[in-house]
Amino acid sequence: MKNIKLMAWMFIVPALLLMVSACASTNKAKQSAMISQQMYDSASNTVVQQITEIVKAADAGTITGAQKKTLADLSEFKKVLNKYAEAHNAYVTALKIEETSSTKTNDVGKQAGDLAALSSQIIDYCNKLGIKLL
Amino acid sequence: MSQNEKLKAVLLAIAKDDGQKAGALGLLDALSAAAGILATGPTGLLVKGFLSLAKTVSSALKNPTEIDKIDLNTLFVESVDAKLIKNGIDDDKINSILNA
Numbered sequence: 284m285k286n287i288k289l290m291a292w293m294f295i296v297p298a299l300l301l302m303v304s305a306c307a308s309t310n311k312a313k314q315s316a317m318i319s320q321q322m323y324d325s326a327s328n329t330v331v332q333q334i335t336e337i338v339k340a341a342d343a344g345t346i347t348g349a350q351k352k353t354l355a356d357l358s359e360f361k362k363v364l365n366k367y368a369e370a371h372n373a374y375v376t377a378l379k380i381e382e383t384s385s386t387k388t389n390d391v392g393k394q395a396g397d398l399a400a401l402s403s404q405i406i407d408y409c410n411k412l413g414i415k416l417l
Numbered sequence: 418m419s420q421n422e423k424l425k426a427v428l429l430a431i432a433k434d435d436g437q438k439a440g441a442l443g444l445l446d447a448l449s450a451a452a453g454i455l456a457t458g459p460t461g462l463l464v465k466g467f468l469s470l471a472k473t474v475s476s477a478l479k480n481p482t483e484i485d486k487i488d489l490n491t492l493f494v495e496s497v498d499a500k501l502i503k504n505g506i507d508d509d510k511i512n513s514i515l516n517a
Contacts, residue, residue, distance in 0.1 A: 320494055331497060
């Protein structure tokens with residue numbers, strides 16, 4: 284009987300650990316998505332605000348040369364942010380699929396890699412434009 | 418190497434790995450670790466930004482049950498173009514200013 288119990292624990296404990304670890308992975312993946320969302324919203328809202336202000340200045344005929352140069356930089360940054368938004372949404376979609384499907388894929392990991400690559404570009408632009416994240 | 422360069426190096430390492438090994442766990446750990454590195458570094462605007470992010474991470478880690486309740490549908494984001502259109506601004510408008 285003791286042996287049967289021992290055998291059972293040998294299977295149950297690793298299985299429980301695997302379950303806990305799987306939950307932790309999902310939680311961390313969700314947290315990554317939360318951080319990514321906050322970082323993106325912070326940067327994109329700043330860019331939208333700055334572009335809007337410069338466009339208003341242009342409409343009022345008071346745009347300066349410096350503002351025009353900033354608008355050109357923001358316009359380039361906007362393209363990276365749009366790509367990031369697409370990658371972020373693909374990451375969240377992959378998470379949704381993983382959450383509802385029993386089949387595990389590498390999609391979440393691949394999308395996380397894409398986000399990491401784009402994040403470094405965002406940091407470059409934030410440095411260049413002096414944009415504060417959060 | 419500046420703090421931002423350290424952060425970039427961590428992020429690029431994950432990107433080069435194509436996420437297959439590091440994946441989401443790596444991304445979170447990298448951001449948290451980067452914030453930790455930055456915490457001892459010189460303060461700057463971006464540094465403060467990532468420190469704020471680190472606080473969010475640690476707070477979420479303390480409440481794993483709360484994370485389970487997060488609806489993934491609330492984590493999607495809107496493109497910059499979509500946000501700008503709400504303000505009546507599109508690429509044509511921006512280009513017309515740049516080309517004027």
